[in-house]
Structure formats: structure tokens, C-alpha cells
Amino acid sequence: MEPEEPSKSKTTVRQRADAIKPFICKNLIAVIESPSDVQNIGTVIRNVNALGVEKVYVVDPRKALPDDWEDMRGRKSLARTSVSAVKWSFVKRFDSTDDCFDHLEKNNFHSVVTSPHIKGQTNVWLHEGDFTEHTKLAVWFGNEKRGISDRAVERSNACIAIPMFGMIESLNLGTSSGIVLYEVTKQRRDYQSRYRKGRRKGKRSDPLPTVMTRDVV
Numbered sequence: 001m002e003p004e005e006p007s008k009s010k011t012t013v014r015q016r017a018d019a020i021k022p023f024i025c026k027n028l029i030a031v032i033e034s035p036s037d038v039q040n041i042g043t044v045i046r047n048v049n050a051l052g053v054e055k056v057y058v059v060d061p062r063k064a065l066p067d068d069w070e071d072m073r074g075r076k077s078l079a080r081t082s083v084s085a086v087k088w089s090f091v092k093r094f095d096s097t098d099d100c101f102d103h104l105e106k107n108n109f110h111s112v113v114t115s116p117h118i119k120g121q122t123n124v125w126l127h128e129g130d131f132t133e134h135t136k137l138a139v140w141f142g143n144e145k146r147g148i149s150d151r152a153v154e155r156s157n158a159c160i161a162i163p164m165f166g167m168i169e170s171l172n173l174g175t176s177s178g179i180v181l182y183e184v185t186k187q188r189r190d191y192q193s194r195y196r197k198g199r200r201k202g203k204r205s206d207p208l209p210t211v212m213t214r215d216v217v
């Protein structure tokens with residue numbers, strides 16, 4: 001297990017928080033459906049934070065996580081497995097897949113699930129998908145053993161697969177979320193850099209940078 005990141009001064013933390021803001025992918029949510037292992041939740045939160053995904057939702061029917069975000073941030077197991085990323089990421093839990101979809105649909109989110117298998121009507125290879133088509137996007141990851149549920153497939157719009165070339169059936173949750181979210185955030189950051197949102201909507205004459213300089217502490 002890696003140690004938590006060393007503590008930094010308040011000014012350094014504030015500078016970093018300001019510097020990363022423009023690179024965060026707005027209206028992008030990663031959903032983990034019924035994960036069994038808290039270590040995997042921590043790994044996904046770490047990926048989400050590192051890649052600039054705005055939020056993480058966890059469908060948690062076993063009630064392994066506290067309801068309150070502050071309590072969640074204080075959870076030692078999550079802080080350790082996410083190397084403190086949980087302190088900096090918005091994490092919300094839901095009791096069921098349907099509760100999570102109800103909330104996402106009420107807020108006009110388009111959902112895609114991920115699986116190594118063919119699921120539902122529309123199946124897309126990760127590298128062939130366009131993840132900028134919908135302003136609000138939720139990307140679902142399934143349980144370590146069972147994979148994504150039939151209910152999630154039924155209520156989502158497409159199923160995304162990372163091509164597999166080996167003898168094994170699937171990648172693990174941490175690895176697959178890293179690969180999928182890398183592609184999705186790369187596309188959305190590129191789009192965000194070229195187009196303005198809201199009332200001043202339209203193409204920017206000078207695209208914003210899509211990569212942060214590495215000298216920001």
C-alpha cells in the first residue's frame with residue numbers, strides 16, 4: 001500500500017487547486033456500480049482525481065460508505081487507497097442502480113456502461129466512441145465479479161469496450177476505469193479547449209491548453 005501524499009502548505013494546495021480547475025472535465029461523472037472491494041473504490045477515485053473527472057458516484061447497496069461527503073473524506077480506508085484523492089474529489093453514494101439512474105436522468109445525464117462483453121443494443125469500441133456528443137455524461141463501471149448489471153445496461157444508452165487481446169476475459173476495475181476515463185477525458189478536454197459553454201457558446205479563436213505544465217507544485 002502506498003503512503004498518503006505528504007502534506008503541503010495551504011498556499012501550495014490553493015495554487016494547485018486553482019491551476020487544475022480549467023482542466024477538470026465539467027459534467028462528467030464516473031459511476032461505480034456495487035463494488036465489493038473498498039480498495040477498488042479508492043483506485044477509481046484516484047483515477048478520477050488524476051484524470052480530471054468532475055465527480056464519482058458509487059452505487060452502494062451494502063452501505064459500505066457513509067452518506068455524508070465529509071464523513072467519506074474522513075474514512076481512513078478510502079484516504080489510504082485513494083492516496084488522499086477522496087479529500088479532493090466529489091463522491092456521492094446511492095442505495096441502488098435505479099436511484100442513481102433516477103438522479104442522473106433528472107439532471108439530464110446521458111449514461112454509458114462499460115463491459116468487455118456485448119451488452120444491450122449499442123456496442124462501441126473505446127477508441128471509436130465520441131464522448132463529446134453529450135454535454136452531460138456518466139460512465140458506469142461494473143462489479144468486480146458480476147460486471148455491469150442488466151438493469152444498468154437497460155437504462156443506459158451504449159456499452160463501451162476496451163479491446164482485449166489476451167487469454168483472460170476482462171481487465172480489473174482500477175485498470176479499466178483508468179483506460180476508459182483517460183480516453184473520455186482526453187476527448188472532452190480537447191472539446192472544452194476549443195468550444196465555450198453557456199451564454200458565450202461557440203468556437204474559441206485560440207484554443208485553451210489541454211495539458212498542464214508540470215512545474216505547478
Ligand SMILES: C[S@@+](CC[C@H](N)C(=O)[O-])C[C@H]1O[C@@H](n2cnc3c(N)ncnc32)[C@H](O)[C@@H]1O
Pocket residue numbers: 114115116117140141142143144145146147148160161162163164169170171172173176177
Ligand atoms: C473485473 S471486470 C468484471 C468482469 C465480469 N466477469 C464481467 O462480466 O464484466 C469489472 C469491470 O471493469 C470494466 N471492464 C473490465 N474489462 C473491460 C473491458 N475490456 N472493456 C470495458 N470495460 C471493462 C467493466 O466495467 C467491468 O464491469
